[in-house]
Amino acid sequence: GQSLEQPSEVTAVEGAIVQINCTYQTSGFYGLSWYQQHDGGAPTFLSYNGLDGLEETGRFSSFLSRSDSYGYLLLQELQMKDSASYFCADYSGGGADGLTFGKGTHLIIQP
């Protein structure tokens, strides 16, 4: 089966940098995606790593290491609006054609 593990909650200060880790166990791994979800809202796509290394998109960066079955989402210059849940998701491209999500990390930003 497939599983992704991430911390349930992370607290950070406005203006700081935070890293949300994700480890996975999966077969037929293609790549790792990250989604943001505000309370009551739709999950919003942030990034996708199909290859090892760092992908940067503005204040957000995502990293993947296939050899370690590990990735992370890095958020810089934190703003209060970044308070949300962040999900890593595995796109296996295999038997199940959809995303397998982690349980999500609730990010709390303090002023």
Next chain:
Amino acid sequence: EAGVTQFPSHSVIEKGQTVTLRCDPISGHDNLYWYRRVMGKEIKFLLHFVKESKQDESGMPNNRFLAERTGGTYSTLKVQPAELEDSGVYFCASSQVGLAGGAFFGQGTRLTVV
């Protein structure tokens, strides 16, 4: 451009009743996915359409759930008869070129079975 829309946003039904959820994907997106998040648990994949064809329905929990996508446009997800454990938020997502490019999610339908 309109995003993925879902209807209704909320639904409260009694155990044993039938409910039909609707999803309108982004125009031109061949891939349509249904997901479900049960309280306190992760978002789980239900099924995947490519146009009107079911590509993968391995995530459907049982035969009380029926999804259709007639004409390859909007999709419906019917739960009949509904059980208490079916309560949760049902998300629909669509994508144009597959999941590597990211999927666009609707706001979800919050289903409560009482």
